[in-house]
Amino acid sequence: MVVVLVMVMVMFQLSHATIYKVGDSVGWTITGNVDYKQWAATKNFQVGDIIIFEYDSRLHDVNRVNHAMYRACNISAPFATFTTGNDLINITTRGHHYFLCGVPGHCQLGLKVDINVIPTSEMSQPSSFKPPSSYIPALSSLAPSPNNADSFKGKLVDLTTLIISYFVYSI
Numbered sequence: 247m248v249v250v251l252v253m254v255m256v257m258f259q260l261s262h263a264t265i266y267k268v269g270d271s272v273g274w275t276i277t278g279n280v281d282y283k284q285w286a287a288t289k290n291f292q293v294g295d296i297i298i299f300e301y302d303s304r305l306h307d308v309n310r311v312n313h314a315m316y317r318a319c320n321i322s323a324p325f326a327t328f329t330t331g332n333d334l335i336n337i338t339t340r341g342h343h344y345f346l347c348g349v350p351g352h353c354q355l356g357l358k359v360d361i362n363v364i365p366t367s368e369m370s371q372p373s374s375f376k377p378p379s380s381y382i383p384a385l386s387s388l389a390p391s392p393n394n395a396d397s398f399k400g401k402l403v404d405l406t407t408l409i410i411s412y413f414v415y416s417i
């Protein structure tokens with residue numbers, strides 16, 4: 247179990263991938279009083295990150311659209327539609343990724359989000375590892391706080407060394 251956890255952590259560390267749940271604990275809904283524009287504005291999305299839309303699939307869905315459709319809440323021709331209620335979307339390209347709910351009226355009520363992936367080179371510093379504490383609770387015990395990424399990295403390196411040593415010596 248520990249090995250699996252460490253392997254997962256190493257994978258996150260190597261890829262710098264972050265999992266973002268849209269709306270955090272509230273998810274994707276019109277009743278949670280979430281400002282999705284504000285939610286997205288506080289994030290630093292990168293290629294390789296994973297965006298999760300969690301919602302009641304009987305009430306909402308997720309449509310990927312272009313900028314014009316996003317602005318107009320136009321759902322007539324989405325690029326893609328997701329309906330599982332727990333949709334994982336891999337961010338593989340830079341730039342804007344526009345999503346909105348296709349249920350009539352919901353987009354107008356604010357159920358729309360712009361995931362803007364900024365090129366790393368344009369940022370002042372490279373992205374730091376952010377433990378997805380809400381997604382993998384076990385990680386939060388090792389990471390005192392998201393702001394404490396440096397010491398977390400240190401622990402991760404120690405753990406990785408430990409695991410590698412273990413495998414080397416056990417052969």
Ligand SMILES: [Cu+2]
Pocket residue numbers: 305306307347348349352353357
């Ligand atoms: Cu909806």
